[in-house]
Amino acid sequence: MKSFNHILGAGVLAASVAMSGFASAETLRWARSGDSLTLDPHAQNEGPTHALAHQIYEPLLHRDMAGQITPALATSWKALDDNPNVWRFTLRKGVTFHDGAEFNADDAVYSFKRAMLPTSAMKELLTSVKEIRKVDDHTIDMETNGANPLLINNLTNLFMMDSGWTEANNASAPQDVAAGETTFASQNTNGTGAYMLVSRVPDQKTVLKANPSYWGKGQFPLAASEIVYTPIQSAATRVAALLSGEVDFIQDVPVQDLGRVAGQDGLKVVTAAQNRVIFFGMNSGKADLETDNVDGKNPFADVRVRRAMNIAINRDAIKKVVMRDQSSPTNVIMPPFVNGWNESLDQIPAYDVAAAKALMAEAGYGDGFSITLNCPNDRYINDEAICQAAVGMLGQIGVKVNLDAKPKAQHFPLIKNKTTEFYMLGWGVPTFDSHYIFNFLVHETTENRGSWNNTGYANADVNAKIVALESETDLAKRDGIIGEIWAQVQEDQLYLPIHNQVLNWGMKNGIQFDVQPEDQPHFKYLVMN
């Protein structure tokens, strides 16, 4: 039977080779704008770094191409009935690392503990974890401080390493990026993933080949036997490389080139909503603003001004003119996949200049005021152009905006240091739960929460509810609290939401590959024909 399967497999492979138009049938040449920063799976918490790591290493569970949580190295998990503070994971049997060592509970416990060390960039995702224990060879328990019903949402990028290999190569602690350290694990890999590292020159070329003893053989298409990954920064060159057939698959297709790629024979563009929402923040907490022309008071402190600005922004026009239809306008700072989202929150308000002017007059700003808007120019899709459009729209209701657009490296410190008073920000939600948004953007800034909340908003009742979410195990009740917090945030018009970004992947026609909402391709799902 086994040999029959083998022959069948070879036949299917041969057929797919014959039918495909690829230079080498099984090689997938992949390009995107940036490179992974390190091979150490716990040293950087960053998209392109995780994207490469996901091919080589695996977490216990991950988000598949549709964004749904799917088993990877764990086959099942649940909170214990008698103790909701403990999550029990049943690990997959018969999994080996690329060097042949078996994956077991010791490795899982070791990997989580490694990810919680001070030099790890993933430790924030595990702050609620009190202890991790091995139960038997293929079962582990994770105990949290108080119940954490959404713990598994935090584990989708927590990769499993082999304890023996990691120890033997002196990589027991994650690479200390800030201290400029390189370790064996930052330059070599030994994962359980569908692909193994062949060679890598950072910023130039990374070559992966199929793992011959992958546990998922037969369950996943695993169509590519080799993956060649090249970062190509210049958008024009990246598109040219796809058009000329030098690469098979690119992420980050620039908006203006979508038609060019889609119109070319043999190429297509696949589009999906991205897990990233774009919005403006206003400092309504300061007593007086520095960049406005109003003395002694803060115009943003009046909710009527914030509401007037919200209805003065023509989101449809931004979508049509600035984004060339590549965005989905929204009225809530939450992408649609996130727990807590619903259509009525998302529904954009009617664009109404007259009503906005009336609100401004009611608040005592009938003659308007001036204010500086800080905007990044190299972070989000068409970020500066969106700000320019907003400047014009707000000008119609007398808010004279001075635009100050800067590279992200200078823009983000303004938010973190609380020096900007009116700013653009984009937010992705890796846990797919509202709490993540509240914790960073709504909770008052304290030592451990609210680090991106530059609105000056401090509502003790909301703060308490956000903290309560972390240990509420009754999911229906928890969703109720989430709803209450959102109602308050919308009522107070904390932010001015604009839209959710749209992701575009360009590829050869012969490739079947869905766009993953976190921009994370998992190549084991890729089909070539």
Place this chain on the structure above:
Amino acid sequence: MLVILARRLAQAGLVLLLVALISFAIFRFVGSPVENILGQEATVADRNELIERMGLDDPIPVQYARFVWKALNFDFGISYRTAEPVADLIASRLPATLELAFISALMALAAGILLGIFTAINRGGLLAGFVMTTSLIGVSLPTFLIGVLLIWLFSVELGWLPSFGRGETVKLGFWETGLLTASGLKSLILPAVTLGLYQMTLIMRLVRSEMLEVLRQDFIKFARARGLPERMVYFRHALRNTLVPVTTVAGLQLGSIVAFAIITETVFQWPGVGLMFINAVYFVDIPVMSAYLLLVGTLFVLINLIVDLLYLAIDPRIRDRNLRGG
């Protein structure tokens, strides 16, 4: 001779110290690498801890002194982005840039001088006029546009040449070369043309105008009167006398070819120091940016020094004057 050399070297040292000050000063204030390193999930406590660990809260003079002292020891620190030592990073990237710069300078020099002589001799000719007109493209179009146009024509439409990267490379000791493989040479053509086009045009126009100047002089008439063959007159007598200004310009242009390879390298994803610098700017990788600026500064100073010395070789009058004066 030694006096001149010593004087030039002292000047070079002073210039380099100033470059170090500027490269430190500019990049000390260019933005914060902290957000990039920490990512979205970081808390206020994490931030403060990192700032302290990286020494970003020390007084500025302390940070500058530390910077110069380390640079003197070839220690440019560690890249914030890749966590590699910057000196290693530059050493691994420099061959790609130097090969590109050298080939494109060679092409620019050879084509520029030949076309310059051609257009000078055939002044008013139809073909010379055509060359002069099209050469305007070389000076007037920005590099990135020329690069994108070449990619569009030769990679996308014709499919002859690769649009990005360096092709296959061969390691010769520490030097990684793309000159020994077919794909490496093919990959070199478009970036080298893009990078060298401006310089070629410049050299061509310079050689042409100098040639026209020289050809009007008496000694050319005498050379002709002596019955020397035309080729001898042009290449031996006329060309030699145009070489002093051409050497200056070509030498300085070689420096700018290396320094401004940034744009060409970005367009063609050429893995050299220019691309490394752009990456560093995006990521606020301060150690890499300062080291790159120092490198380019040193390069310019060195090239200037060599050009000065070359004058002495080409034009004995300068040597004599200097010896008498010094």
